[in-house]
Amino acid sequence: xxxxxxxxxxxxxxxxxxxxxxxxxxxxxxxxxxxxxxxxxxxxxxxxxxxxxxxxxxxxxxxxxxxxxxxxxxxxxxxxxxxxxxxxxxxxxxxxxxxxxxxxxxxxxxxxxxxxxxxxxxxxxxxxxxxxxxxxxxxxxxxxxxxxxxxxxxxxxxxxxxxxxxxxxxxxxxxxxxxxxxxxxxxxxxxxxxxxxxxxxxxxxxxxxxxxxxxxxx
Ligand SMILES: *Cc1c(COP(=O)(O)O)cnc(C)c1O
Numbered sequence: 001x002x003x004x005x006x007x008x009x010x011x012x013x014x015x016x017x018x019x020x021x022x023x024x025x026x027x028x029x030x031x032x033x034x035x036x037x038x039x040x041x042x043x044x045x046x047x048x049x050x051x052x053x054x055x056x057x058x059x060x061x062x063x064x065x066x067x068x069x070x071x072x073x074x075x076x077x078x079x080x081x082x083x084x085x086x087x088x089x090x091x092x093x094x095x096x097x098x099x100x101x102x103x104x105x106x107x108x109x110x111x112x113x114x115x116x117x118x119x120x121x122x123x124x125x126x127x128x129x130x131x132x133x134x135x136x137x138x139x140x141x142x143x144x145x146x147x148x149x150x151x152x153x154x155x156x157x158x159x160x161x162x163x164x165x166x167x168x169x170x171x172x173x174x175x176x177x178x179x180x181x182x183x184x185x186x187x188x189x190x191x192x193x194x195x196x197x198x199x200x201x202x203x204x205x206x207x208x209x210x211x212x213x214x215x216x217x218x
Contacts, residue, residue, distance in 0.1 A: 004038035006212045023209030026216045048074040069123045072096040080104050086151040087113040101144035116166040117155040149186035167201035
């Protein structure tokens with residue numbers, strides 16, 4: 001794996017309209033620095049503690065994305081620096097992010113994670129639950145959180161028609177919500193195995209791990 005070459009390849013393939021988030025979970029600092037030196041600034045992790053350790057050790061102009069499920073008791077550790085929380089999946093979590101953002105005198109950008117996979121057992125909200133959150137008085141009272149769009153993960157399957165159906169469903173939900181919330185500007189969908197389909201279906205932010213850094217041992 002030549003990480004720098006991979007970053008350059010993705011950057012030119014994606015162009016300026018699609019944000020590349022390099023998912024560096026489980027990867028060492030040196031791998032991240034190699035991507036950084038090739039110009040990459042957006043990195044994603046799925047564990048708060050690992051992301052915080054990397055934030056402390058690595059260049060300060062890295063923009064850190066939390067792409068995994070977050071427990072409310074971990075929010076305080078990432079609140080000083082996190083750039084975008086992808087997996088907003090409950091009002092309780094959003095409330096905690098709002099509270100910790102206020103303590104840090106920040107407004108934290110966030111996405112709502114929508115459950116699109118036809119398979120069970122993934123985190124995320126239904127469309128109805130997401131709308132209920134956005135329309136709630138409680139949510140509207142939050143001053144330190146900015147929900148900018150949606151995130152979703154397709155089923156892990158060889159059946160690309162199914163993947164396409166799931167991404168298309170998310171794009172429809174995104175477009176409908178954007179009509180009501182015109183400031184929405186981020187649709188985070190697509191990983192190493194399915195990012196081309198995700199882009200075809202309207203993604204403007206992809207989360208790529210193994211195709212940049214190589215396979216993970218987990
Ligand atoms: C690990 C992870 C990715 C990247 O997966 P790859 O298949 O390695 O590209 C993307 N999104 C989330 C939420 C992840 O946890």
